[in-house]
Amino acid sequence: MAAERARIDRTGPDVTAGALLFGRYAYPPNALGYCGPGDPAGLLEQAARRDTPTGTPASPAQAVATRELAERARSFEGAWPYLQLIAGANHITDPLDRRVVEAYWIGNPLLDHVGPELLAASVETRFRPRAGNTWGRLAEVLPAGGRPHHSFHVFAIYPWIGLLRAGHVDEPLRVLDQCRVRWGRVEAVEGDLAVVRSRPLLWDGSRLGYGPARPETATLASGGRGFVTQLLPGQWVSLHWGWICDRLSEHQRRMLAHYSALSLAAVNRTAHPAPAAVLS
Numbered sequence: 001m002a003a004e005r006a007r008i009d010r011t012g013p014d015v016t017a018g019a020l021l022f023g024r025y026a027y028p029p030n031a032l033g034y035c036g037p038g039d040p041a042g043l044l045e046q047a048a049r050r051d052t053p054t055g056t057p058a059s060p061a062q063a064v065a066t067r068e069l070a071e072r073a074r075s076f077e078g079a080w081p082y083l084q085l086i087a088g089a090n091h092i093t094d095p096l097d098r099r100v101v102e103a104y105w106i107g108n109p110l111l112d113h114v115g116p117e118l119l120a121a122s123v124e125t126r127f128r129p130r131a132g133n134t135w136g137r138l139a140e141v142l143p144a145g146g147r148p149h150h151s152f153h154v155f156a157i158y159p160w161i162g163l164l165r166a167g168h169v170d171e172p173l174r175v176l177d178q179c180r181v182r183w184g185r186v187e188a189v190e191g192d193l194a195v196v197r198s199r200p201l202l203w204d205g206s207r208l209g210y211g212p213a214r215p216e217t218a219t220l221a222s223g224g225r226g227f228v229t230q231l232l233p234g235q236w237v238s239l240h241w242g243w244i245c246d247r248l249s250e251h252q253r254r255m256l257a258h259y260s261a262l263s264l265a266a267v268n269r270t271a272h273p274a275p276a277a278v279l280s
Contacts, residue, residue: 008092018098019069021246022083023047024227025105025181026076028241030056037075046072048225070096079104082148087120089114103264104150105181105245106252107259111147119148153261154180155208164203176208177201178241180260183253184216186235192221194231194244207268219243 024047031040037110047064061274073096074080083095086103090110094100103110146152154176163172177200179233184198196218202211218239228237238256247255 005014013100015094015096015098016066016068018094018096018101019073020047020103021065021098021101022073022096023069023243025101025238026073026079027227027238028243029082029179030076032241035074035076035078043069043072044222045226047227049227049229081122081126081151082150082153083119085148086110086114089118095193102252106248107147107149107255111259115149116146119146122148123157127133146266147259147262149259149263151180151260152266155263155267158167164208165206169203173203181238181240181245181256182260183236183248183256184218184236184239186231186232186233187215189220189231192219192226194218194220194237196237196239196244198239209265209268 023043026036027040027047030036030043038045046069073083080259083100084102087093087097087100089097090100090113092110099108099110102108146156158176158179161181164176180201184196186194187197188195189242195215195219197213197215199210199213202209218237219242220228220231224235226244227245231237231244231247236253237244237253238248239244242266
């Protein structure tokens with residue numbers, strides 16, 4: 001682990017790529033008004049795909065867009081503290097380093113360097129005042145194997161699993177499925193839309209898991225602005241709130257599946273995960 005930590009520390013940060021990556025995953029919920037600052041159209045404009053040859057210096061316009069994206073990222077009160085936590089635990093200076101952003105949205109070994117004590121302290125500072133008397137229920141999930149991954153925030157912090165356990169199924173399950181970052185394989189591309197086959201969440205009355213794979217139509221671009229170009233059938237992609245956010249390598253797909261599974265296992269093994277009073 002020490003050797004891996006040293007290798008991570010020596011790698012220079014790529015904040016431009018990290019800011020763009022953050023914007024691509026943050027835009028879909030921002031466009032729906034769920035999180036982050038106003039002006040989602042501006043976020044889409046700044047985060048839209050800009051393919052340039054490797055090593056090409058950023059243009060002045062791109063540099064301005066990166067700075068603006070970085071400022072926007074700090075306004076996402078749900079995600080930003082997790083980026084700070086991951087960066088700090090791995091001795092990475094900038095929370096928008098691409099590796100940190102990837103760890104939060106997709107998952108990578110940086111998450112394994114955030115010990116349960118650090119995660120618990122961060123979550124307690126942020127959410128105990130809102131949880132009130134139900135804090136003990138949320139605290140149950142912290143030592144159960146959670147990581148500072150977006151799926152942990154969705155499953156353990158948001159109220160939806162608590163609502164499932166209370167018998168309200170259809171809408172909470174839909175929101176959970178859309179809010180998590182999920183993976184799927186492209187079947188067809190039709191203009192600004194793509195048909196993607198993925199496995200939806202399934203609630204069996206006591207546990208959350210995955211149902212059989214089924215096709216869904218996802219947004220690839222709006223008004224000519226999107227995050228993935230030259231998408232082909234058979235490729236893996238990540239989805240967030242109905243948008244295709246990025247093309248995934250096989251390794252990234254496995255990482256997303258792995259860390260999502262850890263979050264699912266953590267909430268499934270506790271009696272009272274995600275009480276509805278924690279966060280509305």
